[in-house]
Amino acid sequence: MEEDMVMKKILILFTLILIIAGCGKKITEADKLNQKGIDNYFRENYRLALDMFNQAISLDPSDAKKYNNRGLVLFCLGDYEKSLEDYDKALELKPDFPEVYNNRAMTFVSLEKYPEAIKDYTKIIESTPNDQELYYNRGEAFYKSKQYENAIADFKTAIKIYPNFTHAYNNLGMTYLEQGDLLNASDAFNRVITIDPRNIQGYINLARLNYDAGDYEGCVYNCDNALNEDKRTYEAYMNKGIALEKLKKNSEAIKAFENYLEYAPETDEYRSLAMDKIAALKR
Template identity: 20%
Template sequence: MFLDLSDEAMDTEPSYSPPPKKPDPKPEPKKEPEPELPENKKLAKQEKEQGNAFYKKKDFPNAITHYQKAIEHDPTDITFYNNLAAVYFEQKEYEKCIKECERAIDIGRENRADFKLIAKSFMRIGNAYRKMKDYKSAKIYYEKSMSEHRTPEVKTLLSEVEKIIKDEEEKSYINPELSEKEKEIGNEFFKKGDYATAVKHYTEAIKRNPSDAKLYSNRAACYTKLAAFDLGLKDCDKCVELDPKFIKGWIRKGHILQGMQQHSKAISAFQKALELDPNNAEALAGYRACALENNMDGDPEKIRQRAMADPEVQSILRDPAMRMILEQMQNDPRALQDHLKNPDIAAKIQKLLESGLIAIR
């Protein structure tokens, strides 16, 4: 018999393959049954839950009763002591709260309690001391809590009490009489040209009386002599913040900014001084000098073009009243003092000075 084994004679129908069987689902691991609690622990847990229910209702006497019964059934569980301490805290019985937390810590240590629970006990002691305004003790216990378990809550509490402690120490250090003595010593060293030593005494004077604006002005003068302009400027800012009407503070600020080549800002400082005293010769001289320097910083034509491109400058120059004032100032420079008394006009003049469009000779 002849067998045709060519491809054409072969059966080209695909053979059937049964789909692969899905693997049998893995049986879920059997949950181990929770170990049966001893009878005393069961009773303690029941008492704790009842205590929690009364605590939520703010029925603190009944909460205390049930927490104490829980402790009687199982004196080894730190949680019961912590809960009892929480009740005393709510009742403002802070000494009792502290005592109970200390018991909780001892019991917790003995029975290898979770460090988070021990940290909670330390935190609650800290809270109790804080309520009693014993901030240094509160700080100690917040730090102990952090050593057991660091949390953002305790970190914030620690930062707050540290700030309170610092503020209290600064307040207790204030003594205006000693401040005045330190200022006088600083003045003597300033006159001798020993500015570094003068700074030390002015700094001590400030610590003794931080609300005296003049002390910052004095120290700023020393920093200026020492070419520490940034520190001097900081003191001037504090000076005029404490006493906005202290002319010397504004003038000193103007001179420091002038030394830092910040002419526009210096003009603002001198202007503040002139608003307080339009006839102050030092402020007026500083104002004019800065305005002149500000205008000499670049090419006059470029300065003019840049200024005229500013919409605010354009608005000022379109104002007929301002044009009259500028003409008057050109004919009579002394008129500037009168115009600077008006804050709105002074602000516009300052803008023109800063732009370099006008100058005061």
């Protein structure tokens, strides 16, 4: 069970769409500060961006865009509750502001408040029904709240709008995998590789599928496909090592775990597991 959980946690990929609003046509001192904040946001100078937005809001506390922008910076700094306060204020000033609903939904997801996130995404979708990214993001919220059928429906809608949406295919496959539907999961993951033969996440997800089906050779094969695209893909080494261990290819498994330790960040949660496996396999 421990090994199964490693595979699941490593292989799920979701991407959130961030939106930041720009300033209006009339250039004031507050707008100049707002633009400086935006510039620093894109440079990832979040503390400086926050200072710029604070000054902009102090000069013009009635502009919803500035609260949205500060809320996004606060989100990037990990202050989710204050981020929500700014989004709420922006919507109080401008109730019809889809970017804010998107950003607030993103924050709700980070706080694991999935019903609230779904409600916000649904509101935007009602006015913007042809944006694949909104269905994709709501699909994530459905997935994380274990509403798998709704997640599947949203990922499929995202794909219908944009047929080459590989992230949506990957997540559709992961949702099928959670339901134990290996056939549809395989179709989704293989579609990713058809669209983009160099898609590392597609190969990693196929490896997960192989592993769940007991096809450990296939798991190793697809991990190698991912590594052929980028030898630094440390999660592929971890998954390869687990599959090789199942195949009782201990020396190869040890090498895979050692490669994982070489490339994985020091903060990665599976480093201690990899070290334990190496020690056990060497006994």
